[in-house]
Amino acid sequence: MAHSCQLPCDGDGICMICLNKPSPEETLTCNTCGTPWHVTCLSSPPQTLTDTVQWDCPDCSMLNPAVAGGSLSYSAALITAIRAIESDDSLSEFEKAKRRQQLLSGGAPSSEGEDANSDKKRINGDNDILDIFDGGLNCSFCMQLPDRPVTTPCGHNFCLKCFQKWTGQGKRTCANCRNQIPSKMASQPRINAALVVAIRMAKMSKSSTAGGPPSVYHFVHNRNRPDKAYTTERAKKAGKANACSGKIFVTVPPDHFGPILAENDPVRNQGVLVGELWEDRLECRQWGAHLPHVAGIAGQSTYGAQSVALSGGYVDDEDHGDWFLYTGSGGRDLSGNKRTNKAQSFDQKFEKLNEALRLSCREGYPVRVVRSHKEKRSSYAPENGVRYDGIYRIEKCWRKNGMQGYKVCRYLFVRCDNEPAPWASDDHGDRPRPLPVIRELENAIDITERRRSPSWDYDEEKGCWMWKKPQPSSRKKVGGGNPEDGKKMKKVRRQGQNVLVRQKLLKELSCQICRKVMTDPVTTPCAHNFCKACLEGSFAGQSFMRQRTCQGRRTLRVQKNIMKCPSCTNDIADFLQNPQVNRELMGVIESLQRRDAELENFDDSTEESDGTHEKTQALANTEICNANSEILEEAKASNLMFQTETNPQQTYKEEASDGNDKSNVVTQKEGILLEQPYNVNCEIEIDASNSEIADSKEQTTTETVEQTYKRKNTNDEGSQLMVDAAVKSRSKKAKLMVA
DNA sequence: GGGCCCGCAGGG
DNA sequence: CCCTGCGGGCCC
Numbered sequence: 017m018a019h020s021c022q023l024p025c026d027g028d029g030i031c032m033i034c035l036n037k038p039s040p041e042e043t044l045t046c047n048t049c050g051t052p053w054h055v056t057c058l059s060s061p062p063q064t065l066t067d068t069v070q071w072d073c074p075d076c077s078m079l080n081p082a083v084a085g086g087s088l089s090y091s092a093a094l095i096t097a098i099r100a101i102e103s104d105d106s107l108s109e110f111e112k113a114k115r116r117q118q119l120l121s122g123g124a125p126s127s128e129g130e131d132a133n134s135d136k137k138r139i140n141g142d143n144d145i146l147d148i149f150d151g152g153l154n155c156s157f158c159m160q161l162p163d164r165p166v167t168t169p170c171g172h173n174f175c176l177k178c179f180q181k182w183t184g185q186g187k188r189t190c191a192n193c194r195n196q197i198p199s200k201m202a203s204q205p206r207i208n209a210a211l212v213v214a215i216r217m218a219k220m221s222k223s224s225t226a227g228g229p230p231s232v233y234h235f236v237h238n239r240n241r242p243d244k245a246y247t248t249e250r251a252k253k254a255g256k257a258n259a260c261s262g263k264i265f266v267t268v269p270p271d272h273f274g275p276i277l278a279e280n281d282p283v284r285n286q287g288v289l290v291g292e293l294w295e296d297r298l299e300c301r302q303w304g305a306h307l308p309h310v311a312g313i314a315g316q317s318t319y320g321a322q323s324v325a326l327s328g329g330y331v332d333d334e335d336h337g338d339w340f341l342y343t344g345s346g347g348r349d350l351s352g353n354k355r356t357n358k359a360q361s362f363d364q365k366f367e368k369l370n371e372a373l374r375l376s377c378r379e380g381y382p383v384r385v386v387r388s389h390k391e392k393r394s395s396y397a398p399e400n401g402v403r404y405d406g407i408y409r410i411e412k413c414w415r416k417n418g419m420q421g422y423k424v425c426r427y428l429f430v431r432c433d434n435e436p437a438p439w440a441s442d443d444h445g446d447r448p449r450p451l452p453v454i455r456e457l458e459n460a461i462d463i464t465e466r467r468r469s470p471s472w473d474y475d476e477e478k479g480c481w482m483w484k485k486p487q488p489s490s491r492k493k494v495g496g497g498n499p500e501d502g503k504k505m506k507k508v509r510r511q512g513q514n515v516l517v518r519q520k521l522l523k524e525l526s527c528q529i530c531r532k533v534m535t536d537p538v539t540t541p542c543a544h545n546f547c548k549a550c551l552e553g554s555f556a557g558q559s560f561m562r563q564r565t566c567q568g569r570r571t572l573r574v575q576k577n578i579m580k581c582p583s584c585t586n587d588i589a590d591f592l593q594n595p596q597v598n599r600e601l602m603g604v605i606e607s608l609q610r611r612d613a614e615l616e617n618f619d620d621s622t623e624e625s626d627g628t629h630e631k632t633q634a635l636a637n638t639e640i641c642n643a644n645s646e647i648l649e650e651a652k653a654s655n656l657m658f659q660t661e662t663n664p665q666q667t668y669k670e671e672a673s674d675g676n677d678k679s680n681v682v683t684q685k686e687g688i689l690l691e692q693p694y695n696v697n698c699e700i701e702i703d704a705s706n707s708e709i710a711d712s713k714e715q716t717t718t719e720t721v722e723q724t725y726k727r728k729n730t731n732d733e734g735s736q737l738m739v740d741a742a743v744k745s746r747s748k749k750a751k752l753m754v755a
Numbered sequence: 756g757g758g759c760c761c762g763c764a765g766g767g
Numbered sequence: 768c769c770c771t772g773c774g775g776g777c778c779c
Contacts, residue, residue, distance in 0.1 A: 308773095316765095353760065
């Protein structure tokens with residue numbers, strides 16, 4: 017009986033194909049990844065004794081390195097390094113497994129055995145952290161720490177890839193406890209961000225250096241825009257869909273390549289960190305990660321592309337997290353005032369933004385990548401909002417026949433960031449990795465591969481990605497506003513980056529209901545984590561029928577049997593019947609808290625910028641919670657990390673429309689008066705077809721839409737249509753009429 | 756949930 | 768100045 021798909025043995029040593037437990041003689045262990053396999057269920061078992069000793073499982077033998085420059089040697093080095101680990105008698109089996117995994121998850125092959133040992137020392141500083149890696153946290157399929165972990169509602173954790181393999185076999189029960197897996201989770205598993213963070217924190221070195229220069233001066237531009245995206249009078253009727261961009265908080269020029277660093281972030285002084293989440297594209301834009309608020313590509317055809325957004329706009333896209341295939345723009349009929357159109361009706365070419373991407377490919381520029389919740393087919397997309405995922409490089413581009421029958425431009429993006437990806441449990445960023453094999457290249461045309469050495473590349477000595485060639489000099493001024501306008505010096509203290517990272521990570525481990533570090537975490541099928549008690553309690557009183565605040569004016573119908581996840585709109589009624597505590601995650605959190613409590617000399621750079629919180633004592637359990645809520649408050653106050661209960665945009669709209677006389681004053685939810693928003697006095701030209709107005713006014717009279725609206729309202733009962741007409745009327749039309 | 760439609764921002 | 772665009776609210 018031939019199996020097209022092959023599977024190893026699970027955590028209990030049961031073959032996942034025949035469901036029998038093979039004897040040791042029938043078990044074959046992969047030479048590279050160490051996974052046990054049932055020999056008789058292999059489609060092509062090794063024939064000779066030598067083959068058996070040096071056998072690579074189907075998964076590892078499929079790791080087929082591309083022929084592109086440098087990749088082969090890296091791959092060869094990888095295999096050599098793994099062999100070296102295997103033959104090292106001084107290592108225990110566990111240590112071998114750990115080091116193998118480090119290598120495979122992107123750790124650079126190192127000939128001297130320093131790394132893993134020192135790593136272990138750091139992790140094992142308090143002797144118990146490593147214990148968590150010993151126990152049940154391992155993925156039951158591959159017996160390694162879960163890579164891109166997903167969590168079943170029954171509270172068991174697996175690697176995304178292993179889980180997908182399992183469900184790909186049509187399995188709908190948990191490999192650990194045989195509980196049912198919800199169909200939505202089987203078809204669309206989501207990474208459990210809290211577990212990623214827990215593992216990463218356990219790995220994170222607390223001894224790494226803290227802090228930069230104590231104080232730095234910055235220019236703050238854009239002062240005359242409000243902090244949030246706002247709606248002009250003209251656009252008000254159409255809601256946030258037609259909002260203007262708010263203040264751009266970072267001081268990088270719009271054509272800035274690469275990461276946004278702390279020195280360009282005068283507001284928070286931390287830069288844009290991987291994993292940062294914004295409510296929508298306008299908010300993402302404000303932090304400079306991706307500027308266009310509709311287009312997926314930011315760039316200039318003669319200069320290069322700086323960033324892309326993965327939002328599910330093109331069916332051909334293919335997302336593997338650390339690498340993905342991106343489709344260019346164009347090829348669609350946008351006539352009739354459309355902004356997007358799913359149907360493609362002509363070929364894409366390498367021009368405009370597509371050409372900008374090709375240029376970034378040729379030069380090897382770093383390209384920022386954001387993923388949107390709108391990308392429904394990707395396991396790596398956030399459940400809601402827009403997330404910064406770090407720097408990628410475009411390794412190749414080409415054209416192919418798209419799924420819709422027209423040619424599309426295609427780009428291979430490979431991650432190369434110094435911070436780990438939001439789905440990676442690694443405590444380090446990317447290392448150069450072999451390029452994936454792309455099937456569609458066989459039928460591709462116009463293939464471009466980089467000839468020159470890349471501008472952004474990995475420095476083996478420094479152990480990080482960096483500019484290897486001078487960064488292209490910006491052709492634009494900083495910050496979008498007039499630099500002379502409202503130029504202001506602000507003194508800010510730079511915090512230790514590791515502390516900030518730690519704070520950010522801690523937030524991920526907190527329950528979104530009680531805002532404290534979770535004690536008995538449960539993971540919903542939509543991959544959100546809460547204290548079990550909080551989650552159950554909040555539904556017991558029915559008081560937690562939370563409405564999504566970003567739904568705008570739409571009122572969600574409250575249905576009795578639909579229980580929405582407090583963090584997203586998914587119905588978790590089924591899950592609530594029997595939520596299971598994620599014991600593994602709980603174990604990691606407990607270990608982390610134990611270690612923190614034991615820490616004697618807590619890094620004193622945790623003090624706030626005003627220096628009021630001196631911490632020299634151990635950070636006890638409760639203090640972690642306090643620190644955590646401080647972070648939350650801070651983030652809430654600055655609307656940074658996540659969305660709060662109130663929708664400031666909505667509040668703003670209401671307040672602004674209340675006070676007609678003060679309609680140009682923008683108020684925040686706290687009621688703080690801001691400066692008059694930039695361009696809020698949007699001018700329109702009165703529709704010349706409106707004879708009543710045209711007679712009484714100059715043809716080119718300008719006024720705000722609201723004024724027009726009010727005046728017409730008093731003049732004419734059927735004003736609504738006329739207002740619409742006035743709003744719709746563009747200057748061209750008016751001028752034509754006048755002429 | 757799908758279609759419609761809009762202002763805005765930026766490229767060229 | 769025109770064209771383009773992987774948004775987003777609202778209506779159905």
